[in-house]
Amino acid sequence: xxxxxxxxxxxxxxxxxxxxxxxxxxxxxxxxxxxxxxxxxxxxxxxxxxxxxxxxxxxxxxxxxxxxxxxxxxxxxxxxxxxxxxxxxxxxxxxxxxxxxxxxxxxxxxxxxxxxxxxxxxxxxxxxxxxxxxxxxxxxxxxxxxxxxxxxxxxxxxxxxxxxxxxxxxxxxxxxxxxxxxxxxxxxxxxxxxxxxxxxxxxxxxxxxxxxxxxxxxxxxxxxxxxxxxxxxxxxxxxxxxxxxxxxxxxxxxxxxxxxxxx
Numbered sequence: 001x002x003x004x005x006x007x008x009x010x011x012x013x014x015x016x017x018x019x020x021x022x023x024x025x026x027x028x029x030x031x032x033x034x035x036x037x038x039x040x041x042x043x044x045x046x047x048x049x050x051x052x053x054x055x056x057x058x059x060x061x062x063x064x065x066x067x068x069x070x071x072x073x074x075x076x077x078x079x080x081x082x083x084x085x086x087x088x089x090x091x092x093x094x095x096x097x098x099x100x101x102x103x104x105x106x107x108x109x110x111x112x113x114x115x116x117x118x119x120x121x122x123x124x125x126x127x128x129x130x131x132x133x134x135x136x137x138x139x140x141x142x143x144x145x146x147x148x149x150x151x152x153x154x155x156x157x158x159x160x161x162x163x164x165x166x167x168x169x170x171x172x173x174x175x176x177x178x179x180x181x182x183x184x185x186x187x188x189x190x191x192x193x194x195x196x197x198x199x200x201x202x203x204x205x206x207x208x209x210x211x212x213x214x215x216x217x218x219x220x221x222x223x224x225x226x227x228x229x230x231x232x233x234x235x236x237x238x239x240x241x242x243x244x245x246x247x248x249x250x251x252x253x254x255x256x257x258x259x260x261x262x263x
């Protein structure tokens with residue numbers, strides 16, 4: 001790597017968080033802190049909400065940046081860099097469709113909370129106690145007044161059961177991506193992690209050749225295609241491996257290599 005890495009972005013689920021883990025491994029935040037002390041920016045880039053990501057990175061939460069909601073929202077050291085909004089009428093059409101689809105639950109993303117009107121309360125407890133999102137239980141999802149960003153489908157038995165249906169129904173109106181085994185996310189058209197990554201790069205005045213990104217799933221593709229040093233997990237989708245220059249078993253291993261090179 002001839003040009004110095006100045007910005008590192010990593011996906012969470014399936015990348016930094018392996019095998020369904022809901023917390024970072026011991027030592028991960030120390031590696032991130034060591035990198036930031038050496039002048040390397042770090043971004044948590046996820047479909048997850050902003051408060052959830054800050055909790056995950058609690059020891060370094062003020063040192064790093066965040067690409068949240070699969071590119072709808074980004075922050076750096078507490079400052080909002082950009083926010084993408086979905087047209088309300090389209091959002092309500094999507095909400096109706098999810099309500100009507102058997103086995104599917106709604107997650108409506110706000111900037112600081114997830115709005116839920118569960119068909120099964122087990123879904124609410126999963127989001128609150130396992131995923132540890134900020135969650136707001138509402139009696140009528142259509143009465144939520146906050147602007148719509150991302151609308152997600154949760155299918156406990158596996159999102160592959162309905163993913164083709166959602167892509168066919170809304171793929172020409174919104175960005176539709178799977179985001180883990182049980183999730184499918186719908187964002188405003190052309191919104192993705194790559195778009196948010198570009199905005200953060202411009203904000204920090206960092207070139208693509210100075211950026212490294214880690215990912216494993218379809219919602220990471222645009223981000224990986226943008227950076228000069230894309231890294232796929234060994235467990236990544238074939239399409240993700242195809243656009244990546246490097247592979248790794250863990251993000252931490254690559255971070256350790258980068259730190260060693262800076263000695």
